[in-house]
Amino acid sequence: MNDMVKNLIFWLVIAIASMSIFQSYHYSKIKNNQIDYSSFISDIKHNKINEVKINKKNIYVIKKDNNRYYTHIPMQDHKLLNNLLKKNIKVTGLVSKHKGIFTSIIISWFPMFVLVFFWFFFMRKIQINGGKGALSFGNSKAKEFSTNSIKITFNDVAGCDEAKEEVRELVDYLREPKRFQKLGGKIPKGILMIGPPGTGKTLLARAIAGEAKVPFFSISGSDFVEMFVGIGASRVRDMFAQSRKSAPCIIFIDEIDAVGRKRGSGLGGGHDEREQTLNQMLVEMDGFEENESIILIAATNRPDVLDPALLRPGRFDRQVFVGLPDIRGRKDILDLHMNKVPISKDVDSSILARSTPGFSGADLSNLVNEAALIAAKFNFNVISMLEFEKAKDKILMGSERKSMIMSNFQKESTAYHEAGHVIVGRIVPNHDPAHKVTIIPRGRALGVTFFLPKEDILSISKNKLESQISTLYGGRLAEEIIYGKEKVSTGSYNDIKVATELARNMITKWGFSDKLGPLLYADSDEEDFLSHNFSKNKKFSDNTAKIIDEEVKLLIQKNYNRARKILNDNLDILHSMKDALIKYETIDSKQIDDLMNRKEVRIPINRREKK
Numbered sequence: 001m002n003d004m005v006k007n008l009i010f011w012l013v014i015a016i017a018s019m020s021i022f023q024s025y026h027y028s029k030i031k032n033n034q035i036d037y038s039s040f041i042s043d044i045k046h047n048k049i050n051e052v053k054i055n056k057k058n059i060y061v062i063k064k065d066n067n068r069y070y071t072h073i074p075m076q077d078h079k080l081l082n083n084l085l086k087k088n089i090k091v092t093g094l095v096s097k098h099k100g101i102f103t104s105i106i107i108s109w110f111p112m113f114v115l116v117f118f119w120f121f122f123m124r125k126i127q128i129n130g131g132k133g134a135l136s137f138g139n140s141k142a143k144e145f146s147t148n149s150i151k152i153t154f155n156d157v158a159g160c161d162e163a164k165e166e167v168r169e170l171v172d173y174l175r176e177p178k179r180f181q182k183l184g185g186k187i188p189k190g191i192l193m194i195g196p197p198g199t200g201k202t203l204l205a206r207a208i209a210g211e212a213k214v215p216f217f218s219i220s221g222s223d224f225v226e227m228f229v230g231i232g233a234s235r236v237r238d239m240f241a242q243s244r245k246s247a248p249c250i251i252f253i254d255e256i257d258a259v260g261r262k263r264g265s266g267l268g269g270g271h272d273e274r275e276q277t278l279n280q281m282l283v284e285m286d287g288f289e290e291n292e293s294i295i296l297i298a299a300t301n302r303p304d305v306l307d308p309a310l311l312r313p314g315r316f317d318r319q320v321f322v323g324l325p326d327i328r329g330r331k332d333i334l335d336l337h338m339n340k341v342p343i344s345k346d347v348d349s350s351i352l353a354r355s356t357p358g359f360s361g362a363d364l365s366n367l368v369n370e371a372a373l374i375a376a377k378f379n380f381n382v383i384s385m386l387e388f389e390k391a392k393d394k395i396l397m398g399s400e401r402k403s404m405i406m407s408n409f410q411k412e413s414t415a416y417h418e419a420g421h422v423i424v425g426r427i428v429p430n431h432d433p434a435h436k437v438t439i440i441p442r443g444r445a446l447g448v449t450f451f452l453p454k455e456d457i458l459s460i461s462k463n464k465l466e467s468q469i470s471t472l473y474g475g476r477l478a479e480e481i482i483y484g485k486e487k488v489s490t491g492s493y494n495d496i497k498v499a500t501e502l503a504r505n506m507i508t509k510w511g512f513s514d515k516l517g518p519l520l521y522a523d524s525d526e527e528d529f530l531s532h533n534f535s536k537n538k539k540f541s542d543n544t545a546k547i548i549d550e551e552v553k554l555l556i557q558k559n560y561n562r563a564r565k566i567l568n569d570n571l572d573i574l575h576s577m578k579d580a581l582i583k584y585e586t587i588d589s590k591q592i593d594d595l596m597n598r599k600e601v602r603i604p605i606n607r608r609e610k611k
């Protein structure tokens, strides 16, 4: 009996708590609007208004010149209605739905009903499983979607054509594994999808399953990390056992970094659970037979923290980059989502795409959704540009930047920065040619320049290394030349770090200093995270240390100055490359050729064929 009472009190407390949360949420939803009530009043005075629609405190205003805006009543204004009617303005009141006493009772008691429902549900489940259900921790949490429930296809994924191309062959394989193998096709077991949140990694994985019509198991890395040692590992075992039965199939692991962090990096200790889970996963992957036709797809935003063992051949050895969409991609994604809702003729998705740099696919889908909600609030039949603008403001203000949405200045300075890298890289001798530059934010970097190595890097000449150092400083120098020393951003941290490490290695490991000679002044395989032990096993005198520092500095200074001279000699290219980057956001090697030859820039390939 005591148990019964305890149970009852427990549920009552939960019920009351959730009820109050629900209600405060209910009230807080009413706020959040940019108010310019005074200009609305002045518009009334000056006879500029044709019609208003009022929903509680929100007012949608249609002016006589057919301009429209929203405003918000700051406090009770009893005279408002009279004033409006006096001016012959058409007033529509929109009734908030739940007004009756009965409905409001239902609303405030709703959480209670839900709880009671769940309570019954769990009770029944426990009874059915004889208590096992509630405690069967080990079972895999992987959710399986049966074959025909996945209706997602590649057509539902937009704005990441490269990634889509890269995974297309998996579909053929999953459809007819036998035939594919007979033809000698080799398929990777594991694919790592790398990219910021909301760029469609999950969507793409599900589209592969949908196209191939195979089952799709999905689980999040964080589901493996439990309080009790051993549970994560057994969950992995279960998941693989379960999926083997339904092969061919896809297993999707979101946030793999939650389990897949480097082992033994040992910060804080006590990561036994995670390591066991990771080990189990590696064991399972190695146990895959060639013909088992299970494809593992994992997603992460932080490939740099993953345990290298995960990335070895035969494991997640193929990487697919799913980046933030560029202008073109954003337009495609917007079009895709706009197709599902009624849109007014004045909506131009390319204008919206231009003003949403840094938005992910999920942000854009959210944008369409928010606009639809705003329109619904005022009973509009279609969504117009105004609603989209309002929704954009709301998202921009609301999410003080989870992802990176760039200001115009940021965009310009990033363009100069990346152009600086490219130009120096093109002009210094012996440097790999830049094959693609982008100012779309990626990871924690604002822009990226990709250099394509001409041959495998087994050994590099001194000459080439110095060129790399110059190129690394090209970004920062471009900013400095354009904006002056005071306004240089902190965005060059990584460039400086890499350049400094390179220079230091040249002096201390690779014997490129005449003064110090070809001697090793550092432990060759010293790990980065151990470098704080460096001073302990130092093998040289303080005086030598001083010379090393001087030599490193000299080497950097020399290449820094070279880069500055190159940029100053080619300022016109710097400006035109910046313009091209702002216009296209991503430019390829052909366009870089044009810019370097001071010719007109051709249109990027990925924009030519589509309408």
Ligand code: ADP
Pocket: 156, 157, 158, 159, 160, 196, 197, 198, 199, 200, 201, 202, 203, 204, 299, 333, 336, 360, 361, 362, 363, 365
């Ligand atoms: P991720 O797994 O990369 O975090 P998701 O695949 O979960 O992102 O994306 C969340 C939602 O955002 C999707 O369900 C989809 O509605 C929308 N979305 C994201 N990227 C795209 C895209 N490239 N094309 C169309 N919709 C997208």
Ligand code: ZN
Pocket: 417, 421, 475, 476, 491, 492, 495
């Ligand atoms: Zn840089």
